[in-house]
Amino acid sequence: KALSLVRAGNAEAAEAQLASLAHQYPQFCTPLVDLGILYRNSGKLDAAMQALQQAVARDPHSALAWTELGVTQRLDGKFKDAEQSYGQAIECTHQRDGKT
Numbered sequence: 001k002a003l004s005l006v007r008a009g010n011a012e013a014a015e016a017q018l019a020s021l022a023h024q025y026p027q028f029c030t031p032l033v034d035l036g037i038l039y040r041n042s043g044k045l046d047a048a049m050q051a052l053q054q055a056v057a058r059d060p061h062s063a064l065a066w067t068e069l070g071v072t073q074r075l076d077g078k079f080k081d082a083e084q085s086y087g088q089a090i091e092c093t094h095q096r097d098g099k100t
Contacts, residue, residue, distance in 0.1 A: 029059040033068050045076045063092040
């Protein structure tokens with residue numbers, strides 16, 4: 001439902017829905033990743049960074065969360081942080097694929 005709201009251009013309702021999902025399902029990082037992407041696409045890089053940092057804290061093995069954090073850091077000019085986040089994403093992928 002939240003992603004349908006995003007596609008329909010209703011960012012405010014989508015934000016509320018994603019925040020609610022993130023609160024209801026603390027075991028999942030994906031609602032926070034989607035919230036971070038929504039914020040980033042709205043130009044709210046600080047809010048995006050915060051949501052994505054929460055996502056990687058929830059699931060430090062999520063290559064998606066690390067990648068999206070890296071993208072946001074790069075857009076914010078934090079190139080060294082972005083490089084580290086991309087490195088974490090690669091490490092997560094290698095661990096998942098058994099290539100450690």
